[in-house]
Amino acid sequence: MHTVLTMNRIVFSLFLILTSFALRAQTSDCACFVKGVVKDQHTGQPIVGATVLIVGKNSGVFTDENGRYELRNLCPGAYTLECRIIGYNPFREKLDLTAGHEENFNLEEQEVHLKDVEITAHRTDAPSSQPLSTISGADLDKTRGQNLAESLKGFTGVTSLQTGSSISKPVIHGLHSNRILIMNNGVRQEGQQWGSEHAPEIDPFIATRLSVVKGAAGVRYGSDAIGGVILVEPEELPFDKALSGEVNAVGFTNGRQGVLSGTLQGSIKGFKGFGWRAQGTIKRGGNIRTPGYFLDNTGISEKNFSLAAGYRNKGFGIDVFYSRFDTQIGIFSGSHIGSVTDLLSVIENGEPFVKSGFSYNIARPNQNVSHELIKAETHYHFQNGNRFQWTIARQLNDRNEFDLHRPRNDSIAALNKPELTFKLTTLTNDVIWDHKPIAGKLAGQLGISTLYQYNLMDGRPLIPNFNQFNIGFFWMERYVTNGWELEAGARYDYRSLTSFRIVNREKVSQDFKFANFSGTLGATRNFSEKFSARLNFGTAWRAPNVSELFSDGVHHGAAAFEKGDATLKAEKALNTIASVKYASPKFTAEIGGYYNIISDFIYLKPQPEPILTVRGAFPYFKYTQTDASFKGIDLSANWEFMKHTTVSSKLSYLRVYDRRNDNYLVLIPANRIDNQIKYELPEDAKWHKAYFSIGNLFVAQQKRVPPASDFLAPPKAYSLWNAQVGTTFHVTEKQQLEVGLSVQNIFNVAYRDYLNRFRYYADDMGRNVSLRLKWKFGAYD
Amino acid sequence: MRMTRKISSMLLLAAAVSFTQCKDAGDDVQIDDENELITSVTLKFTEEGTTNVQSFSYKDADGDGGNAPTAFDTIALKPNKTYTLAIELLDESKTPASNITEEVAEESDEHLFVYTPSPSTLLTYTYGDKDVNNYAIGLTGKAVTTAAGLGKMKVQLRHQPGSKNGTPGPGSDDVNLDFNLKVQ
Structure with a gap:
């Protein structure tokens, strides 16, 4: 087999x-x-x-x-x-x-x-009264070759937190890291998400759909779903279908990066109800170029693959899935600083001291990260409409971080060990019961989720080892009546955490317990054929993570001394999100507003006195809790103002406030507007899906920052132009070739983004031209 | 069919059981002595023509964070004197303490000590050693005081692997301390 x-x-x-x-x-x-x-x-x-x-x-x-x-x-x-x-x-x-x-x-x-x-009515499990945006098909193809967070940037309200150009984390409505949840193929992704330079360990080529659920979705998804949930979903397995596949090749001029990904899938003759798929991706890139200079040691090397098989018979189904993600990322060597003096002098210099040409070589400092997921899922549909589903998964996240400097001691240096190693193993179990509709109007879902996790840490003390256990129970019901759709749900979570660390050469362990109730209430109303509205109130929670509890040292990327607090309570979010949609054939518009109140929001509060270390005095920050409000508007509109020509606009507006201290909060994405104009050629025998588009992204300066909170004021506003052209060739009846050419940052503008952690050191990426080829063959789709 | 279902359920159960073979993260905590810290910096001034050694230290035995530094001495020197200045770096978080000075000496072509008095009239520093590339190191040198006064002396250890060129510019700080300096 x-x-x-x-x-x-x-x-x-x-x-x-x-x-x-x-x-x-x-x-x-x-x-x-x-x-x-x-x-x-x-x-x-x-x-x-x-x-x-x-x-x-x-x-x-x-x-x-x-x-x-x-x-x-x-x-x-x-x-x-x-x-x-x-x-x-x-x-x-x-x-x-x-x-x-x-x-x-x-x-x-x-x-x-x-x-x-x-x-293709994909089950997403999110409350249907919450906004859900999905990218798939041709739109997803245009993002191919980019990492997960970059692929999601087309959604309103979604931005990214970057460390240079190769490490990006998705940000939804201003929240990121442990405040959003990524569901990778139905399993909650568990890496070291607390780190701002820890990107999600997912190959976007696994997915044929990427979706974002905006707003607190704690009832269905449990802990961490405060800002939203990202769903990474592959295509259904090709049960009893002929062999098919696709090959994607993408080349980028900046970083001279190449990405090659292939998928092969099919069934087995004589084995009815069986389907399988194999997929793999290779990525290799070198030093990134800003408009003025190369960034030393910014190469990337990535090798990923996944295997899946499944079986269906009447109401019964079973799927097994294995994936491995393996990346080696160079960290710009000019970002290594030892002291505040180092940081201030590179800021004053305006550009990095370390100069470089082009190279594919990845040297210290770098990250080597691998993530393995093995999952089995089985379900059974009963004749009467009930449905049972059980998913078990095991993830192993292996993160190794190498500092710029090897140890001075030769015998230790010879080992070439990473200065930081984290091995996080997570076992999850999810059992879900969909009950049959009651009186033809009420449908619902009940579930139990468990998570067991342990972290093994080696090297420079940063976060402790820990064991963590979580159990959650949820129940959601939905009632449909004339023009209205109402839903409600509740959840209870219990979490216990035991940490182990060395204090004064002694092992110290500490126990923590957290418990939380979450709820959701929502309504959808269809006023007319073109006009509909949704409203959702949802809560979510998040237990403080180990870095917030136990950090005690200098965060060198940020030139800050960060100290944890073991008495932190869990964060709770109450999110109200409303949206109105108007859709006619020529004009579509959606406006959504949200108001997310997070009580006991954990953040780094500047302390009046700096803290003294052997590398000098560092600004001192303590993890503290406050009440924060996140208010924003997402607006999108499409208008076909001329035949074949569409203009589209997307606006993301966000205001964040620290309500206890009457102040702003740091690291909140700036407001932005994205405009595109697209011309599509009429379909004919030769030209399929041919288009040309040109667009502009304007990102404002973030002016709402606490006074004197940073070494450098947030960067100025910037405006970037981009253009795309593409078409599909039908080579034979069963073979298609899609070609796309795009240019990002056409005018090679030098800019810095407030949410790029390298904004102190260097400009962002310069012009980048990319060519995409996708060859599809067999009974694909 | 029923057979397949049974087999599948058994497979799932087997997988579930294998998943429960959990490790306890608590068993795995151990003291790691392979990390290099600099916990103490001692400046040794020997007055020329005498054997008077005056030592001034910065000490933070448990490294960054944890307990506050236990010592951060004021350098007290006499005016118009010449001193031999030697520096000693230790990692006292280990037992026995490891001598970082030796390791810096072994890799002197990657390291540079920088001594910056302010105001600069308080003291003049002259390097007394060279690495294989004929660049200064600063493990030992000469400090000449002038008139009496109060100020600071910044002591930096610049780590410059592959980029040492005799200037403080390249690399990053491994030590960056502002000692109070009193010449009287």
Whole structure:
């Protein structure tokens, strides 16, 4: 049996097939109807209790025990049909009951088979009243070759926290690290997320969909889902489908970086219900160039692969998934500072002291990080509509950080050991029960999640070793009635943490216990076909992490002495998020507002006196708690103002305030606006999906910072231009070649971003031209 | 079918069991003596023509954080005298304490001590040693005081692997201390 597979489907994501929209009409009076069956592609079983509704009409129906639905008394016209199941990303399909099919309507009463529509109604499990943005298909292809955080930057309200150009962490509504959660293929990603220079250990090529749930989603996802959740989801495995695959090749001029990724997937003849996938990525890049100079030692080398296999039979399914992520990242050597004096002199110099040319070589300081995930998931759909799912996963995160300087002692230096090693092992268990709809109107989900984690640390003392255990119980229900969709949920979490460290050459252990209730309440209202609104109140929590409890030393990247506090309590967020959407064929706009109040928000508070070390006095910061408010607006609009030509705008606006101290907070992303204009060539036999676009990103200066909180004022506002051109060639019926060329920072503008930790030392990346090729073959899609 | 389900469940169970073979992070905590710290810096001034040695120290035995430094002496010298200045670096967080001065001496082509009095009229420092590339090191040198006065003396150890060029510019600080200086 082949076991060269990959990309197991995310546990939670099912595919539905909405079979045959049938419609019937006598004349042009309002007697059309649409009917069909909603099926689960996993199993071919009908789905009981899915909502099917016509957007804008206050009429929705549930599918019956055979998965059937029927919507009657429709007038001829254009409609949008929507299908929803709890936790699924709503699927919409446009139906035209007039144009092109008019003849059919005039026929005798009979079922007219329009087309088979495959619905990719992915289950996301987030409350449906919370905003969910997804990138997939051609839009995701345009981000290929970039790391995870960079791939998500197209969403409003999402930015990144960077350490140079190669380490990026996603930021949602101003929150990052342990305040957002990443679900990698249905499993919560557990690395050393507390570190601002610890990027998520995920290969974006694993995913065919990347989604962001904005706002607190603590009920469904548990601890850390304060700012939002990122979902990394692979495609469903190709059960009983022919062999297919794709090869992606991306080249970037800046860093002379090349990325090659391939996927092969299929089934086994004679083994019904089986599917497999194998996927791998290689990335290699050298020194990054700013408009004026190269950055020494900024190369990257990455090798990732994943294997997946699954089996389906009627209501039963099982998937296994293995992935390995392995990266070696050079850290710009000019960012190594020993003392405040060092930092001030590089700031004064305006550019790095360390000069360099181009090189692929990765030397000290560097990070070598690997992350392994093995996961098994099984589920069973009962005939009556109940569903059971069990997921177990084990992750091993192995992070090694090498300082610029080897130890002076030759015999120790000869070992070439990393100065910091963290080995974090995490075992998770999730059991979920979807109960069958009650009275055809109420559907819900119950679950238990456990997590066991232990951390082994070696080298320079930074964070302690620890054992951590967490258990959570949740329950969510959703009620659908005319035009309204209401949902509510609650969760209880209990966490215990035992830390072990050396104090004065003695082992000291300490126990911590945290417990929390979370809740969510939401409503969605469809006012008309074009106009809908959502409102959600959600809470989430986060226990202080070990670095916040125990830090005690100089953070050299930040030239700050950071001290933890073992008496910190858990952080709690109460998030209100509302959005209104207007969608017509030529114009779409969505405006969302949020107000996230985080009580006992943990942050580094500057202390009046500096702290003395052998490298001089460092500004002294203590982890302290306050109440913070995060208010913001996300606005996006698309307007096809001319045939084939669309202009789109995205605005992210955020204001953050420290309510206890009447002050601002540091490291909050600046407001920004992104504008694009895109021209799409009409489809013809030769040109498929051909387009040209040009865009601009304007990032304002962050002016809301606490006074005298930093060595350097936040960088000035900047404006970057970019352009893309691309098309798809149909080589043969079963082979496609997609080509895309893009230029970032066209005018090679020298700029620095407030959320790039290297803003003290060097400019950001200069012009970058990239060429993307994607070859798809076989029965893909 | 039923068979497959049974096998799968058993596989899952087996996997679950194997996952419970957890390690306890507490068993693994140990004192790591492979990290290099500089916990004490001692300046030894020997007045020329005498054997009078005056030592002035900075000491923080447990390194950064933890307990505050236990000593940060004021350098007290006489005016218009010539002193031989030697420096000693120790890591006293280990038992026995390790001598970092020796290690700096072994890798003298990567290190440079910089002594900066302020005001600069208080004292003049002259290097008394050279590395293999004929660049100064500063493990030993001569300090000449002039008129009486109060000020500071900055003592830096610049770590400059591969970039040492005789100037303080390259590299980063391994030591950066502002001693109070009293010439009277």
